[in-house]
Amino acid sequence: MNKKAIFFPSTVLAAVMSLVAGSAQAAYELNLKAPVTEIASQIYDLHMLIVYVCLAIFVVVFGFMFYSIYKHRKSVGHKAEQFHEHHTLEIIWTIIPALILAAMAVPATKTIFAMKDTTAADMTVKVTGHQWKWEYDYLDKDVKFISTLATSQDQIQNKAEKGENYLLEVDNPMVVPTGKKVRVLLTATDVIHAWWVPEFGVKQDAIPGFIKEVWFKAEKEGIYRGQCAELCGKDHGFMPIVVEAVSEDKYNEWIDAKKAAATAANAGADKEWTKDDLVANGKVVYEKNCAVCHQVTGAGLPPAFPAITGGKISTGPVADHLALVLNGKNMMPAWKALLNDVEIASVIAYERNALGNSVGDIVQPSAVKAAR
Amino acid sequence: MSTTTATHHDDHAHDSHGHPTGLMRWVKSTNHKDIGTMYLWFSFAMFLFAGAMAMGIRAELFQPGLQFVQPETFNQLTTLHGLIMIFGAIMPAFVGFANWQVPLMIGAPDMAFPRLNNMSFWLLIPAAILLIASIFVPGGAVAGGWTMYPPLSVQGGMSVDMSVFALHILGVSSIVGSINIITTIFNMRAPGMTLMKMPMFVWTWLITAYLLIAAMPVLAGALTMLITDRHFGTHFFNAAGGGDPVLFQHVFWFFGHPEVYIMILPAFGILSTIIPTFARKPLFGYASMVYATAAIAVLSFVVWAHHMFTTGMPVAGQLFFMYSTMLISVPTGVKVFNWLATMWKGSMTFETPMLFSIAVVFLFTIGGFSGLVCAILPVDIQLQDTYYVVAHFHYVLFSGAAMAIMGGVYYWLPKWTGHMYDEKLGKWHFWLTTIAFNVTFFPMHFTGLAGMPRRIPDYSQQFAEFNMISSLGAFALGLSQLLFLYVVIKCIRGGEKATNQVWEGAHGLEWTVASPAPFHTFETPPQVK
Numbered sequence: 001m002n003k004k005a006i007f008f009p010s011t012v013l014a015a016v017m018s019l020v021a022g023s024a025q026a027a028y029e030l031n032l033k034a035p036v037t038e039i040a041s042q043i044y045d046l047h048m049l050i051v052y053v054c055l056a057i058f059v060v061v062f063g064f065m066f067y068s069i070y071k072h073r074k075s076v077g078h079k080a081e082q083f084h085e086h087h088t089l090e091i092i093w094t095i096i097p098a099l100i101l102a103a104m105a106v107p108a109t110k111t112i113f114a115m116k117d118t119t120a121a122d123m124t125v126k127v128t129g130h131q132w133k134w135e136y137d138y139l140d141k142d143v144k145f146i147s148t149l150a151t152s153q154d155q156i157q158n159k160a161e162k163g164e165n166y167l168l169e170v171d172n173p174m175v176v177p178t179g180k181k182v183r184v185l186l187t188a189t190d191v192i193h194a195w196w197v198p199e200f201g202v203k204q205d206a207i208p209g210f211i212k213e214v215w216f217k218a219e220k221e222g223i224y225r226g227q228c229a230e231l232c233g234k235d236h237g238f239m240p241i242v243v244e245a246v247s248e249d250k251y252n253e254w255i256d257a258k259k260a261a262a263t264a265a266n267a268g269a270d271k272e273w274t275k276d277d278l279v280a281n282g283k284v285v286y287e288k289n290c291a292v293c294h295q296v297t298g299a300g301l302p303p304a305f306p307a308i309t310g311g312k313i314s315t316g317p318v319a320d321h322l323a324l325v326l327n328g329k330n331m332m333p334a335w336k337a338l339l340n341d342v343e344i345a346s347v348i349a350y351e352r353n354a355l356g357n358s359v360g361d362i363v364q365p366s367a368v369k370a371a372r
Numbered sequence: 373m374s375t376t377t378a379t380h381h382d383d384h385a386h387d388s389h390g391h392p393t394g395l396m397r398w399v400k401s402t403n404h405k406d407i408g409t410m411y412l413w414f415s416f417a418m419f420l421f422a423g424a425m426a427m428g429i430r431a432e433l434f435q436p437g438l439q440f441v442q443p444e445t446f447n448q449l450t451t452l453h454g455l456i457m458i459f460g461a462i463m464p465a466f467v468g469f470a471n472w473q474v475p476l477m478i479g480a481p482d483m484a485f486p487r488l489n490n491m492s493f494w495l496l497i498p499a500a501i502l503l504i505a506s507i508f509v510p511g512g513a514v515a516g517g518w519t520m521y522p523p524l525s526v527q528g529g530m531s532v533d534m535s536v537f538a539l540h541i542l543g544v545s546s547i548v549g550s551i552n553i554i555t556t557i558f559n560m561r562a563p564g565m566t567l568m569k570m571p572m573f574v575w576t577w578l579i580t581a582y583l584l585i586a587a588m589p590v591l592a593g594a595l596t597m598l599i600t601d602r603h604f605g606t607h608f609f610n611a612a613g614g615g616d617p618v619l620f621q622h623v624f625w626f627f628g629h630p631e632v633y634i635m636i637l638p639a640f641g642i643l644s645t646i647i648p649t650f651a652r653k654p655l656f657g658y659a660s661m662v663y664a665t666a667a668i669a670v671l672s673f674v675v676w677a678h679h680m681f682t683t684g685m686p687v688a689g690q691l692f693f694m695y696s697t698m699l700i701s702v703p704t705g706v707k708v709f710n711w712l713a714t715m716w717k718g719s720m721t722f723e724t725p726m727l728f729s730i731a732v733v734f735l736f737t738i739g740g741f742s743g744l745v746c747a748i749l750p751v752d753i754q755l756q757d758t759y760y761v762v763a764h765f766h767y768v769l770f771s772g773a774a775m776a777i778m779g780g781v782y783y784w785l786p787k788w789t790g791h792m793y794d795e796k797l798g799k800w801h802f803w804l805t806t807i808a809f810n811v812t813f814f815p816m817h818f819t820g821l822a823g824m825p826r827r828i829p830d831y832s833q834q835f836a837e838f839n840m841i842s843s844l845g846a847f848a849l850g851l852s853q854l855l856f857l858y859v860v861i862k863c864i865r866g867g868e869k870a871t872n873q874v875w876e877g878a879h880g881l882e883w884t885v886a887s888p889a890p891f892h893t894f895e896t897p898p899q900v901k
Contacts, residue, residue, distance in 0.1 A: 027837050029822035032754055039750075047751045054741040062734060065712050069730070072651075073720045080652040080719035090660050093709045094702060101698045104748065109691060111750040116687050156830060158437040166436060167832045186684075191524040192617055194682055194757060198823045203753045205683045207618060208523060209611015212684035229682070229757040229825045231517045233524055234443045237828030301444070303510050303529065331527055 033198040036220045036245070040201030042111045050104060057100075115201075118215045121183035125174065129186075129193030129206035129228070130333055132235035132292060136174050139185075143258045146338055147172045148288060149238045153296070156238075168225040171288070173242040177251035181217045189333060194230035197243055205230055218245035235292050262340075269341035269365040275349060278362055282350025285343045290351075293331075298355030304331065309356040318361050321348055322371055336372055341365040391891055399494075402486030404471045405889060407493050409788070411468030412781070414496055416857070418460030419774075421504075423850050425453040430812075430846035433839050438830055446829035447515035452503065454518030455535065458635070459542050460500060462769065465777045466638040467492075467549050470577045472788065474553060476882035476889060477571045479562030479898045484555035488548050495545035502538035506531035517827060519628070520595075522609040522620050526602050533602070536595045543588040550581035557581075562881065564900035568662070571880055572655060575662050576641030579669045583630045583637070586673070591627035594620055618683050625676035633672040635769060636736075637665060639776035640707060643729050645880075646783050647711050650726035651718030652877035657710040664703035664710075671700045681749050682756045690749055697747040701740060708737055723875075724798035728779030731806050732772060739767025742817065757827075760820025766813045775805065778856065785860065786874045790888035791867035797859045804852035811845030 035041040072078045126137040133148040150169040154160035163169070176182050186195055188206040196203040200216040218224070226241040246254070287296060293305040300307035308314045313321050325344055328334035335344060345365040352359040392400060401407055428449050432440050441449065471489065475482055483489045507513040511529030514520070525532050557578050561570070570578075598620065600606040607613025609620045648655045655661065677685060677693040685693075711733050720726070742764040746752045755761060778801075785793050815838040820826075824835045831839065870887040881900075885893045 027834050028818070029834060030818045032821050033823055040754075043750045043754055046748060047745065047754070050745050050748055050751065054744065058737065058741065061708070061712065061737070065715065065730075065733070068712070068715045068717075069720065072716065072718050073722075074652070075721070078717070078719050081717040082653060083717075084654040084656050084658065084714075086657075086713075089713070090657055090706070090709075094706055097702050097705045098699075101701065105695060105698060108694065108748045108750055112687060112690055112694070115750060115753070116690075156438055158439065162436060162833060165832070167830060191527065192521060196825075198754060201750070201753060203682050203756060207611075207683070209617070210684075214684075226823070227825050227828070231447070231521070231524065231757075231827045233516075233527065234447065236447075237443065237825070237830050304527075 035201060036199045036218055036222065036224065037201055037216045038219070039111065039115055039216065040199060042107075042114070043201045046107055046111060049107070053100060053104065115214075118183050118213045120181065121215055122180040123176075124183045124185060125176075126185040126187070126211075127174075127195055127206065129188035129190075129195065129232070129239075130338070131190050131233050131331070132228075132239040133289075134170075134174075134193075134195070134239060134241060135338065136172075138255070141255050141259075143255055143262070145172045145258065146289075147174065147242070149240060151238075165225065167238065168227070168240045168242070170240055170242045173223070173244045175244045175246060175251060175254045176218060177248040178218050178221055178245045180248070181215055183213055183215045186212045186214065189337075190331065191232045192230050193228050193232045193239070195226075195241060196229040197224050197226040197241055199224045199226075200243070203229055218243075221245050221247065238292075265340050265342060269369050271365075273342075273345065273362075273364060275353065275362050278346045278349035279353050281342065282346035282348070283354065285339065285347040286350050286355075289335075289339065290347065298351070298357075308351050311351075311357075314351045314355075314357055315359055318348070318352070318359075318363055321352065322363055322368065326368075326371060341368040341372075344368045400490070402482070402490050403891060404475050404483045404486070404489065405788075405891065407483075407489050408468045408471030408473075410493050411464050411471060411496075414493075414500075415461050415465035415468060416860075418456050418464070418500065420853065420857070422453050422456035422461060423853060425449045425456070426846060427850050429453065430843040432829055433831070434843040435840065436831055436833050436836055441829065443829045444512065444515060447517075447827065448507070448513040450827055451514050451517055452507070455514070455539075456500075456503060457769075458518065458631070459539065460496075460503070462635050462773050462777070463542075463546065464496060466577075466580070466635070466773075467546075469573075469638065469642070469777075469780055469784075470549075470553055473784065473882060474556060474574055474577060475560070476787075476885065476893060477574050477880055478557065478560065478565055479881045479894045479900065480556060480560035481892065481894050483552050484560060485552045488552050492545045492549040492552065495541050495548075499538040499541040499545070502534045502541070506534040506538075509534065519621075519624060520598065521624075522598060522601065522617055525598060526609070533599065536599055539595055540592055543592045546584045546588050550584040553577055553581045554585075562894070562897045562900050568659065569900060571641075572644035572658065572661060573638070573641035576637045576644070576665055579665050580634050580637045583634050583669055583672065587627045587630040587634065590623060591631075594623040594627065597623075618680070621680050621683065622677065625679045626673070628679065629676040630669075630672045632768070633668055635773045637668070639732070639773045640665065642776045642780040642783070643711060643732055646725045646729040646779055647714050647733075649783075649875050649877040649879070650723060650729075651715045651720050653714055653718040655710070656713035656716075657706070660706055661710055664706040667703040668700060671696060671703070675700060678747060678749075678752070681752045694747060694749045698744065701744050701747075704740055708733060708740075721876075723782075724793070724795060724802055725779045725783035727799065727802045728775050728782065731802070732776050732779065735767055735771030735775070735806075735809075739764055739772060742767060755820060757825055758820035759816040759824045759826055762826050763813050763816035763820060766809075766816075770813070771806075771809055775809075778802075778805070781860065783875075784882075785863050786870035787882060787887050787889055789864050789867075790870055790886075791863050792870050792874075793859055793863035793867065797855065797862070801852060801855045801859060804855065805849065808845050808849035808852055812842050812849050813845075815839075815841050 032044050035044045124139045126139055128135040133146055135146050137144045147170045150171045151167050155162045186204050186206040188208045193206040195206055202214050202216050204212050204214045222245055224243045228236055228239045294300050294308050298308035313324055326336040342365045345363050345368050349362040432446055509530050514531045514535040516524040516528055597608040601609055607615040609615050609617050644655055675697045678697040746755055782798055819835050819838045824831055872887055873883050881898055
């Protein structure tokens with residue numbers, strides 16, 4: 001409490017000073033991000049068109065109002081006239097806006113048809129929203145991975161300097177080749193999320209039980225950052241989307257590297273692991289995947305998220321523990337879809353033999369494989 | 373209160389047999405004026421409470437990083453802020469106005485069903501208690517947004533059930549209140565007051581009451597399905613059981629979009645009353661104003677899915693809802709033009725109610741334009757669920773509904789209390805509110821365009837400057853409302869004696885009765901020419 005009390009006035013002062021002085025970074029962004037797809041360009045132009053039309057109407061209409069306020073006031077001795085109807089005028093100001101709207105609707109309609117045309121895609125990626133991470137599945141390449149926030153808790157809790165891409169950085173970005181039409185299939189496992197990359201002009205809700213499709217064709221290499229755009233619970237603000245658009249060669253290299261890494265990880269499933277190795281590996285897995293709910297300390301956030309420390313499952317029979325991690329329950333996701341055998345065995349070992357627990361037993365990755 | 377009661381006795385011989393005093397005067401009240409007063413005070417208390425929550429939100433968003441509240445609490449703050457402002461502050465305020473003004477404006481002695489009127493007010497209290505008490509139950513208050521989309525709201529704790537029950541109660545209150553208002557307007561107008569001679573405020577409330585009766589049961593249906601999904605194993609919104617999460621959104625917004633007009637039509641009615649008074653000129657285009665209001669009401673039932681442009685509807689659905697939404701700006705434009713034509717060649721003065729009204733016309737139009745931008749579906753893809761939308765709906769709900777309410781309070785306060793309010797402080801309140809409001813919400817257009825999602829407790833550093841400006845504006849906006857409270861209390865306690873007419877340019881039956889309006893008015897119906 002005391003720390004906060006000191007913290008606030010001083011930071012407010014410092015922050016306001018920097019505001020007044022004008023920040024060195026060009027942070028006063030006023031408009032949509034620079035588009036890198038044809039659709040996003042159309043949206044950008046459409047938006048500018050509407051803004052200019054609205055601005056023109058606004059200036060004319062309120063020009064009349066302020067002229068009237070200036071001229072037709074009692075203090076300058078203006079006498080009120082008593083007219084209260086003018087049919088021609090009323091018809092004109094009903095029809096003209098209708099015509100302007102019709103003119104706006106034409107380009108908008110064209111863009112909608114273009115946005116919806118997911119045919120003739122060069123590749124398809126299935127994107128699944130989970131609380132609070134994204135899963136990418138390259139359907140025609142057999143590459144699949146989870147993408148989670150890479151910003152540290154220390155930065156979020158103001159214990160460390162915030163990085164350049166604070167809250168907009170992930171461990172595994174989605175990588176796509178430029179100039180290819182990428183079809184994205186969207187769904188979710190728990191609640192509704194929304195996958196949004198502003199530069200692509202793509203935003204689509206990810207709805208559990210349904211598959212929705214969108215597409216984009218990135219025309220420029222670069223790293224594009226977006227965020228989940230549908231409230232999805234506690235860490236809605238902490239599940240960014242990062243897409244790297246690269247040349248086709250680099251994309252192929254990346255696919256090969258991903259495949260090799262998956263093979264290496266799966267190889268570990270067949271060997272015999274020691275408890276210490278599993279626990280050490282489990283710490284990494286736990287903090288990346290489990291700590292958002294069950295907390296780094298294992299204390300949980302009851303009643304929604306039970307404690308691991310002294311928990312009924314984590315200190316009970318190991319088979320129940322394995323079953324729960326694999327299949328999930330209520331808000332707990334079914335991790336068998338998200339983690340490999342070694343990761344699941346590691347995190348179970350860590351939960352049972354660290355975080356204040358010392359049950360002593362472990363499950364081997366091979367047993368996890370068998371239990372799937 | 374005892375002093376004003378005594379004044380009533382002097383004013384009106386009929387009161388000589390006395391009316392209830394003390395606490396029971398309010399608990400058992402069947403008097404439209406007392407019930408109107410209670411509605412307005414209830415609404416103001418909720419306005420300050422939910423406003424304090426907004427201060428919490430803006431404090432957290434003052435800088436990047438988490439400083440004051442953790443994400444779960446933040447979501448509770450945004451959710452309750454929305455629910456309480458909509459159902460606790462804006463809607464009851466308008467019902468308060470309807471209670472006070474509709475009988476006075478149509479020359480009726482009271483509402484048609486005085487006891488029902490009492491019930492519809494007192495239902496608000498348990499609903500408010502449920503909403504506020506839900507903060508303290510395990511797991512905290514409802515945190516899935518005021519829209520309560522499943523499956524997220526199925527995950528929530530018992531606060532979801534409490535909030536749903538609160539909304540059910542509020543729905544009953546609104547429906548009962550609306551039936552009362554409709555019956556009053558149709559059956560109790562003074563002789564000679566034909567429908568097309570009714571004051572514009574009465575017209576807007578008549579149409580609003582129909583919207584409420586049509587929309588509130590739909591909300592109740594959606595919420596009941598949510599409850600049975602949560603507790604009784606139904607699968608309306610659960611895809612695994614053959615349901616559809618998006619179904620909830622369709623049903624919810626079928627209520628939710630008319631709800632938007634429920635919150636703005638009475639505000640239009642207040643503007644249409646205030647502007648002619650201070651322009652000293654009759655309302656321009658009365659008939660077209662009535663038709664525009666009715667057109668808005670009808671259209672409001674066929675635009676709901678524009679809240680759902682990112683759910684992935686088929687092209688035909690997207691086009692229909694885009695066109696219908698764009699269409700609604702035509703009657704809305706007619707209203708704005710009519711207000712300007714009312715001012716044109718008038719003889720204007722700028723007392724506080726007029727200042728608020730002009731500001732509402734100006735700022736609501738900004739909200740209307742940003743609404744049009746959002747109606748263009750491809751553009752909305754970029755703006756849906758960003759701060760642009762937050763800016764848009766605060767421009768229509770704060771600088772539309774809430775500021776029209778403030779203008780209306782200043783306008784009728786002399787009639788209600790018998791005293792003129794402090795004009796100088798009223799103007800201070802107006803300018804502080806208007807400036808702070810724009811400092812708070814105008815930058816949100818930019819943060820939204822640049823890509824900041826709404827409902828997030830923390831944001832990337834590119835948004836830091838504008839968020840800080842918004843937060844500073846919000847603190848000023850919040851503090852300014854304490855001045856409003858002070859002006860109102862000061863006016864109740866004393867001040868220059870108000871005449872019956874109060875405003876030089878005021879017309880209508882409410883200005884023919886004494887100020888303060890006696891406890892009973894129009895026991896003999898007035899004649900309207």
